[in-house]
Structures are given as structure tokens and as C-alpha cells.
Amino acid sequence: MSEPPIAGQETARRDVSAWRGPWELLAGSVVRCPVCQGPLDVTDRSLRCAGRHTFDVARQGYVSLLSGAKRTVNADSAAMVGARTEFLAAGHYGPLTDALARTAASLDLPAGSTVLDAGAGTGHYLAAVLDAAPGAVGLALDTSQYALRRAARTHPRAGAASWDVWRPFPVEDGCVDVVLNVFAPRNGAEFHRVLRPGGALLVVTPTRRHLAELRERLGLLEIDPEKEERLERTLSARFARECAKALEYTVEMSRQDVENLVFMGPTARHVEPDELRARVSALSEPVRVTASFATALYRAQP
Template structure:
């Protein structure tokens, strides 16, 4: 059960999460079909390098409270929790009796939150809870509640991110590079990537956050027609009819995947 300072109570449903969406919804979250495609693609390991880099960045903070804003299938949150657990078992780290990590998986899509919670725990000493909420609205999270927030290919609300993060906390954000999926975009299968995503991100977070680290990751993947179809189906391009059906392509396709992982430190606004 969740509670607020005004005495309201919200029960967790049978799927293990709470929904605090109220009123009419103009935006919809990821559908079950999109999440299925994402599971299919990500579990084949194509984005393992990105997940490992994100996990290393977060684990270095030794956080106790992590929130994933835009959790999707929970792929990246599971990687982060695994990295934190591994860092605690590292022979280079002094043995400590630390409490388990508390994780909150948040998304506009109830199907996404349910899937993340259902995926279970990486570390038996950790706990993952789910929350359906709209990132564009005031977040139903208390001030300074999180040591780390991760935001992977998801919308951002800088003022609310600043409020819910503890002083000095880390905000880890992943955005696509302009070259991301360039072959599929040239073939009319994927939407264009805005060329100034990093500049827009830094500008949007300049009040209350300091850019502390930047890591670029890029690979050329050799994908089967099924992999290409899953890659298109798991993202925003799935909402737009492509000029050709990716499943009809024959042979393997070279596809560039390119990301930028940015670490921001919360400062006083």
C-alpha cells in the first residue's frame, strides 16, 4: 500500500504495481506488441554493451534507491541491479553489511510496469516496485527519494527529476546519436533522429544539473529480417507505416546503432 502526506491510500494491484494515472490520458504508453518486440530484440544481446556501460556508471555510485523513469521491459534496470550486486561482491571492495537496493520502475504503460515487476529480482537483497505515472505531470515520488535516476530513450521532466533526486545524486540519461539506425532510416523503415538531442538535453538540464560524464557507444550489427522487424517494432517507428515490410527483406542487413550515455550530477537549482 502507498500513502501520501494528505492521508490518501493506494493499494498495489495483483500484478505488483500501483497506478496513479488520473483523468483523461492524451498520451498512451508502449503497447504489449511493442514490448514483445523489445524483449525479442534486447534479449538477443544486441544492446548489451549499452546496458553494461549504464550499469557500470550507476554501480560506481553504490546507490540504495534507484528509479527507472521510462522502464519499458525492465531490461536496463535489471542490468543496473545486476551491476550493483556484482560491485558489492567484488574482491576489490571492502565487505560491508549494506541494506538491499530499492528500485522503482516507472512508466506510462501499465503493460511495461507489469512486465518489469514480473521479471523478478536480480539480487535477493533488492526489491523492485512498479508505478504507472505520467512523466509530464508532477511525479508521485517524495522529495529527494532517489540516489540515482536512469532515463533511457524516454521523456524527461527536469524540474521533477531535480525534486525527486537527493542532493548530489546521479541522473543517467541515454539518447540516440544522429547515426543511430541510419541504414533503416535511409530505407524508409525508421523515423529520423533529431540531430541536436544532446544539445537539447544539456540545455534542458542546465538549471539544477551539471554534466559530469559522456560516453559514446557505436556498433554496426548484422541483423536478420526478424531482428530488423523486432528493432522497428519496439520503438516509435512502429507507430508509422514503413514503405516496406522489414520482414520481407531477404538476407542480413547491416544496421548502425549509436548512443550517448550522459551522467548528470544534481546540484542546487
């Protein structure tokens, strides 16, 4: 699957200075040099520290902080990102997006707040949170250059940078107000380090009922039954859970929607594409599927 175009993409390409807006706020005070941990300055087409470590801005507007051997091999491909973009645009996860936005609005973030999306993908959920927090600036971290091309343009107050969230973040201590973690790896120690005391961590994970109707028929990867317990063990030493909510609903999809759903996730790496498409083509439309998520709000403890 080819990567579908971004709305207004040609206009965004002509506006080569559009990336600077959020980075004028993020560089120096939030994002630091990943080599020497010094503050970064914004230049014409890069970020640079006093030690002359320089990080270029890609043509699509994201900043390359990872380079060479530090790049990871499991980053989402162009096909996976294209499938995710089409699936999310269809609105099937709209109730989840709305729930995250309502939670962000309830935090009543002041102007100048920072929202960090760790494992942001295309920045879909970060954009919704920033819409609900009109005074905040966002930072999207992800390993996929294809996802970052979209994350960099998903919201005028969002900056995007390549980074492996298992590594120490290129972010100053205690400068983040909200960490967003949706279907992504959880680096609890780094979440806590970058959050201010009392800062919020919003976590979304799928439950075992999520996509249950498709798992056996399509050979989707199973959800670890101990996922929730492992999440609590990961976070309990540094965070207090303020609230947790379940979100579950039934959605009707076309076969194309299901194909996008399958190809946007890790199953795409474990089953041959032609076999997946054959299994999807055997489904009767509309395909009724359970969407089931666990959402939780944590507070960083001293």
C-alpha cells in the first residue's frame, strides 16, 4: 500500500519555515542535545547545541535526532503508516480519540504546558489532545520516518522528532506536563524523569476483548493476558493511578477497513500479506468488531 497524501501537503512543502513554530518553544527549554545533553538552538534548517552537534530538519518537517547505528529496524513502514492513516481517518477509533481529548481538557493545562507523545505514530492522538489544550505545545517521538512525516504536520503546535522511546529521552528533567502513551512501549523511568511533580501520564492499552471477532479468523497476534498487571508493576513505583476507565463499543467495518486495521499493526510483520488479504476477503460485510480499551490517568509521585 502506498502512503496516501497528507491534506495540504504541497502547501506545507512550500512553507519551509512552518516547522519552526513549535520548535522555537521546544528547543532549549524542553528538547536537549541527545549527545551532550546541552540546550539546543534553532537555526535555519537544523537544531544545534553549543558543542556543535547538529540535527537536521527533514524536508517533511521532523527533526532527525537518531542517526546511523542508533536507528531501529522495527519502525513502522510506509505501508503500515498509510494503512493507519486511512483507518484512523475513517473514524473507527473516534470514541477513543474523544475520550483522550476530554481527559486532556479536564486537566486544565495552562498556557506554555508541554505534552509529550511517546511512540506517537502519526500524531493522531496528540493532535486531539492539543486541540483540547489550546495553550499547550506538543512533542511527538517515534522511530518511523514515515509516521513522523505526518506527525510533523498533524498540528501547528506539534513538533516531531525521531527517537527510540526505550532510550533516555532527549528531554530536560521535569519540564513536561503530560505524557501520552497510546498503544506504545512504556518507559516508566523516563516518563517519570521528564514529568514535573504531579504531572499526568495518560495510558491506553487494548483489552483481551479488543478485536476478538478477528483474532482467530485472521491470525492476529494475541493480547498478553498479563498486560494490565505488567503495566501496574512498571508504573506503580513512580506513579499513582488517579483513575481508570474501560471503553468498549461495537464498530461496523468494510473489508477495506479491516485490511487497513490489520496492516497498520504488528500482525503485518508476522503473516504474509497475500495470506492476510485472502483471509480478509472471506469476511462478510459489514464486519462487526469489538473495540475495547483500558484507559488510565496516572500522576507522577515525588
